[in-house]
Amino acid sequence: MSRSRELLSHLIAFDTTSRESNLDLIRFVHDYLAEAGVSCELIYNETRSKANLFATLGPDDRPGIVLSGHTDVVPVDGQPWTVEPFALTERDGRLYGRGSADMKGFIACVLALVPQLIEAPLRMPVHIALSYDEEVGCLGVHSLLAELQKRTHTPLLCIIGEPTELKPVLGHKGKLAMRCDVHGAACHSAYAPQGVNAIEYATQLISELCRIGADLRTPEQQDARFTPPFSTVQTGVILGGQALNIVPADCRFDFEVRALPTHDPREVAAQLARFAEHAVLPRMQAVNASSSIRFTELSSYPALATDARSEAAQLISQLCGSNDFSTVAFGTEGGLFDAIGIATVVCGPGSMEQGHKPDEFVSIEQLAACDAMLERLVLHLRL
Ligand SMILES: [Zn+2]
Structure with missing residues (x-):
């Protein structure tokens, strides 16, 4: 042996x-x-x-x-x-x-x-x-x-x-793994507009991630040495809600960016954070001022x-x-x-x-x- x-x-x-x-x-x-x-x-x-x-x-x-x-x-x-x-x-x-x-x-x-x-x-x-x-x-x-x-x-x-x-x-490729915690406000679902539905706002952020990911596929950004030849973005975990008759106060999702060497994955996270701050959070806070969106880095490697x-x-x-x-x-x-x-x-x-x-x-x-x-x-x- x-x-x-x-x-x-x-x-x-x-x-x-x-x-x-x-x-x-x-x-x-x-x-x-x-x-x-x-x-x-x-x-x-x-x-x-x-x-x-x-x-x-x-x-x-x-x-x-x-x-x-x-x-x-x-x-x-x-x-x-x-x-x-x-x-x-x-x-x-x-x-x-x-x-x-x-x-x-x-x-x-x-x-x-x-x-x-x-x-x-x-x-x-x-x-x-x-x-x-x-x-x-x-x-x-x-x-x-x-x-x-x-x-x-x-x-x-x-x-x-x-x-x-x-x-x-x-x-x-490099990788960045992120967590997003969306905090809204709970209420009886019969009065849904009085609450801040964390799941619904989270889906807006996830949709924006999909859009950012699609933007990364243009031919001029591609590198044929890698499979797939572009940076990718994906949401892998989502948690939120207790019961259908409660407007959910909290929703958490984890997403990752797998980036080509020429691409900084933190740009994706920064782009999403800007979208959250300017396009999502103001509408949440208009209903309830204590609403928040928090991003945490889970792990990364270049x-x-x-x-x-x-x-x-x-x-x-x-x-x-x-x-x-x-x-x-x-x-x-x-x-x-x-x-x-x-x-x-x-x-x-x-x-x-x-x-x-x-x-x-x-x-x-x-x-x-x-x-x-x-x-x-x-x-x-x-x-
Ligand atoms: Zn290994």
Whole structure:
């Protein structure tokens, strides 16, 4: 059995669904690294229930390369799994388990590489960066990035091992997730005009969002590297009302903007806020002065658009043996690394076709190919 596969079976066995602590997994990695003589830094959340991990192998007095992965996984609740999700099952050349593709497979390959990284010796450092709470909006990695920024030598580049079937990926859209709370005034529905119907005003805001979204599709705003080739806006959750005979005082809806790298998703939120302030709120307050519309940002991450001529792109194409660069539809922490000046690419084993689904798997072939890719990285970095 390959080392990466053995490590993957350990990693999958930790239930690191984002709502759970990831500390058992982090301790496992900490101890694994300590046994190899590698120290690491743990960056905890406020309640110390979760942690990021950062380790450096090789000389620490110069910029290096970050191998990055998130430790959390999405829930399995309600999904029809035919295998145990938190145990590795091998079937027909595939390794099944929650996180096998997204993205414990990559982390296993990185950890399996540790003995070679120690032996090399390396002419520049390799950093292992593991985060928490990626799946709930790239929340955990921020404190890790803050630590990185304090270092004398900012890493040169970063490889995010999200599943791309080991194809080199240079970009994805950015995302902004927002919540809108519309507060009106309740009354008996027989006297409806005396109340401020929060649901009805919320639908005006949602309609405006649809209109803004439609405006983003003009050919001159499109970028064919992405699917779909324009920024998108959508409302995904709405809550409001108690009974049909009560004018609802409250309505809440959540919406998101998935934006091309050239587009700031906050412009959409600002446009909606202006519409709310000028076109909706005055009419609500004319009936009841305490009416309000409040916007809250739930999460966001920037787009990634790494230049194909950059050193990061050249290195990943060399490691993958392909310069057929592409983009992915899903988001990663890559835009956040890029935003602090670390050129970032996305490349990892498995496919997002399997990510987040029941019976998630990574093929043994992909895992071995990732081992081989990372071994080429060691060759490249050897003194
Ligand atoms: Zn992921």
